[in-house]
Amino acid sequence: MSTNSTWNCGDYENHVVSNNVRFKTCVVHNANGDAQTVLVVQNRASVAVAIEGWLEFEGAGSEYTVFCAPSPLNPGYTHGCYGPSAQVGSAVAKGRAQLELNGVWDTYSRYVYN
Secondary structure (H helix, E strand, C coil): CCCCCCEEECCCEECCCCCCEEEEEEEEECCCCEEEEEEEEEECCCCCEEEEEEEEEEECCEEEEEEEEEEEECCCCEEEEECCCEECCCCCEEEEEEEEECCEECCCCCCEEC
């Protein structure tokens, strides 16, 4: 999974269960004025882990909370959970995410702004 200049991401945060599983929140804003929240999870552990999550988004009168379905994440892989796009034009949009790792929820990330 790769990002470019349309992605504004917070720093990776270690999950409370393992320093080898990190997550960050990104807000993607495209040239059409659409934006969305993305949860990015990286597994640096030597074993597969079970993940799921929540995404929150607010911008230009649009709001959503979306569940990221349970998924295995193999060692050395990075996975993204994408929220729906919302039309925000040039307005400020913000998003945050929460990760469950092997049945344990971490706190929500800090908000990320476009």
